[in-house]
Amino acid sequence: MIVENNINLDHIDLAILRLMQDNSRISNVHMAKELEMAPSAVLERVKKLEQKQVIQQYTTRINPSAIGLKLLAFISIKASHSLGCTTTAIELAKIEEVQEVHIIAGEDCYLVKVRIADSASLMELMRNSFSKITTIVSIRTTIVLETVKEQQQLVIPENKKIS
Amino acid sequence: MIVENNINLDHIDLAILRLMQDNSRISNVHMAKELEMAPSAVLERVKKLEQKQVIQQYTTRINPSAIGLKLLAFISIKASHSLGCTTTAIELAKIEEVQEVHIIAGEDCYLVKVRIADSASLMELMRNSFSKITTIVSIRTTIVLETVKEQQQLVIPENKKIS
């Protein structure tokens, strides 16, 4: 829960991140060819990026509707002891269907992203999980009708150094 | 832009997805041990999941602030010719800093997630990109102060069949 000391990434590190972001299963040999380096040197850099927690996880993006998760919703939540108090947020984060919990500026305190099977399941989640969090004052649910774009990938800059 | 025909996933497929979602670089040999199968059988299933587009991508989660992306914002956008018209959404999706574009139920038409370096960059993005989309009527920006949870991973069900 601390860190972020002295992270210095050069353009090679950024190129590695760009390649791995697009395909985490790319081989070191393949990356080494692109970068005109030896595979072992690439591996060393990757290991360091993992250590420094620049790389957080290698994950697989799964089609949500293929596994029956057809509903996406954003929920704005207002809590009673609002400012600086993250306990409500932590309770929300414990719910496994909750993908994201953000503390936001503005009148609502939290913005939550939920992915779930259908509207009946959402109702159930509301009754069984959200309602148990006693600090919640009000809830406003926004249903997503269609997702036009959803990428986790970040725009990795080209420049040399980031502190 | 079609598909999703006859996707039938059994409990082994779901187990594979669960393992690969947590670590996309897991070896077939490792999965085979967990599932008590031969590595080649696992590989076959993985290839089929890729073909069926159940697996969409192998990606690497990168710490955004490590590459200088310290600002996250949600933007609610109202457009002029609202209902059923996705052209505005498509324009929004073209902006690379825009990670997500959702068409939502309710008074605002679109919900957009943007990740960018800082508030100055956001201003710049507004001026250079959003303002070019002439169908946009109004914009409401919500800045994220702190992210308590952000996982792409889905809750993969345990049951046998999903149509």
Place this chain on the structure above:
DNA sequence: GGTGAAACTACGCGGTA
């Protein structure tokens, strides 16, 4: 779905600048 073999890759180490 399993087996076996060939090709490929990861990974650690010692050496270089």
Place this chain on the structure above:
DNA sequence: TACCGCGTAGTTTCACC
């Protein structure tokens, strides 16, 4: 500190059962 080359162990991938 970063890169390279090599050797070994482990993995992917294929045709075939």
